[in-house]
Amino acid sequence: MSTEARAEHFPAADWDGGVFPYRVGHRKLGMWLFIVSDSLTFSALLIGYSYLRASNVWPTPFPFYPSIVFSSVMTFCLLSSSLTMVFAVSASSRGDRAKARKWILGTIFFGLAFLVLHLIEWNHLYSEGLRPFSLPADWVTRYAAPDGTLPSPLFGATFFTITGLHMFHVFTGAIYLAVVAARLNKLKHEDVEISGLYWHFVDLVWMFVFPLIYIMSVDIGTH
Amino acid sequence: MSAHAEKHEHFAGSNKLFTSIWIWLVLLTVIEIVLAYRPMAMHFMLTILLGLSIVKAALIVAYFMHLKFERLSLILTIVPMLVICICLLFVFFPDSFRSHGLRYKFKETPPAPAAESH
Numbered sequence: 001m002s003t004e005a006r007a008e009h010f011p012a013a014d015w016d017g018g019v020f021p022y023r024v025g026h027r028k029l030g031m032w033l034f035i036v037s038d039s040l041t042f043s044a045l046l047i048g049y050s051y052l053r054a055s056n057v058w059p060t061p062f063p064f065y066p067s068i069v070f071s072s073v074m075t076f077c078l079l080s081s082s083l084t085m086v087f088a089v090s091a092s093s094r095g096d097r098a099k100a101r102k103w104i105l106g107t108i109f110f111g112l113a114f115l116v117l118h119l120i121e122w123n124h125l126y127s128e129g130l131r132p133f134s135l136p137a138d139w140v141t142r143y144a145a146p147d148g149t150l151p152s153p154l155f156g157a158t159f160f161t162i163t164g165l166h167m168f169h170v171f172t173g174a175i176y177l178a179v180v181a182a183r184l185n186k187l188k189h190e191d192v193e194i195s196g197l198y199w200h201f202v203d204l205v206w207m208f209v210f211p212l213i214y215i216m217s218v219d220i221g222t223h
Numbered sequence: 224m225s226a227h228a229e230k231h232e233h234f235a236g237s238n239k240l241f242t243s244i245w246i247w248l249v250l251l252t253v254i255e256i257v258l259a260y261r262p263m264a265m266h267f268m269l270t271i272l273l274g275l276s277i278v279k280a281a282l283i284v285a286y287f288m289h290l291k292f293e294r295l296s297l298i299l300t301i302v303p304m305l306v307i308c309i310c311l312l313f314v315f316f317p318d319s320f321r322s323h324g325l326r327y328k329f330k331e332t333p334p335a336p337a338a339e340s341h
Contacts, residue, residue, distance in 0.1 A: 022294055022296055024293065036305050039309075043309045044312060047309075047312045051316065054320060055320070076252070079252070083245040086287050093232040093234030189232040190232070193234075197289075200284075204284065207276050211276055212272070212276075216265075216268070218260065
């Protein structure tokens with residue numbers, strides 16, 4: 001066995017310097033670490049929401065239209081934006097910058113569609129009277145428990161915080177992608193891949209927000 | 224094998240593969256929406272929804288975020304500690320169940336304002 005071949009079998013050689021131990025650049029590793037910390041932020045928020053929900057009477061106010069229809073179309077937009085982003089990264093890996101830029105612009109389009117639909121959906125709830133620390137008056141009587149326990153006024157706080165922080169991520173992601181698309185000729189392939197990682201992460205978070213916030217609070221008319 | 228500089232970066236997975244992953248993700252989402260309108264116990268539904276969400280998250284991380292094609296040491300650095308940290312957050316739930324129903328029970332008889340005591 002030659003020395004070189006043996007070195008490959010010793011993991012310690014990875015950490016002696018001169019190589020990328022994870023076989024990814026430092027920027028990509030940095031984005032992965034950011035994604036880990038951001039996942040913990042969203043986990044903490046979602047678990048805080050679940051804590052409140054399990055310890056209170058919780059309203060289940062979302063009607064099929066507009067809330068569920070809107071949030072489903074929004075989910076579809078985000079999933080499609082992830083697909084266009086992965087096409088962009090794939091095109092960029094082949095060195096096809098023009099196509100990569102086109103797919104990134106498609107991703108931004110779906111991201112902005114998500115934002116607009118979400119703001120319309122927020123506006124529905126706001127005009128119904130939902131505020132961060134109070135429920136609309138008719139929800140209070142409608143969703144009170146049979147023993148008279150009132151629904152928690154913190155519904156709005158959890159809803160606006162979690163979906164708002166996610167919306168902020170989509171917004172910053174769209175700006176990030178716009179910068180990447182504009183500077184594509186100066187960037188390396190890995191930079192495009194890193195922006196893709198961020199965008200897919202935003203999609204991933206929504207895969208938990210959508211069922212926990214929307215699907216679990218569907219108004220099925222049992223009240 | 225590929226020690227010489229390559230013009231094209233290696234990016235595993237074909238567009239066909241990614242499209243089929245996208246179709247799976249959309250299908251799982253449709254299942255979630257249908258489930259919302261099936262009458263079933265809350266904790267049963269929560270378990271199914273979280274299970275589906277974890278499958279969807281795994282598909283996104285593995286294929287779209289390309290983690291499946293990365294080096295094992297990167298996967299082992301990122302995934303297990305995140306899973307452990309998130310599981311540690313569940314330590315709060317016994318308290319949550321304990322305090323259920325302790326608040327907002329004042330529909331018929333609002334509490335008398337507390338007497339001033341100085």
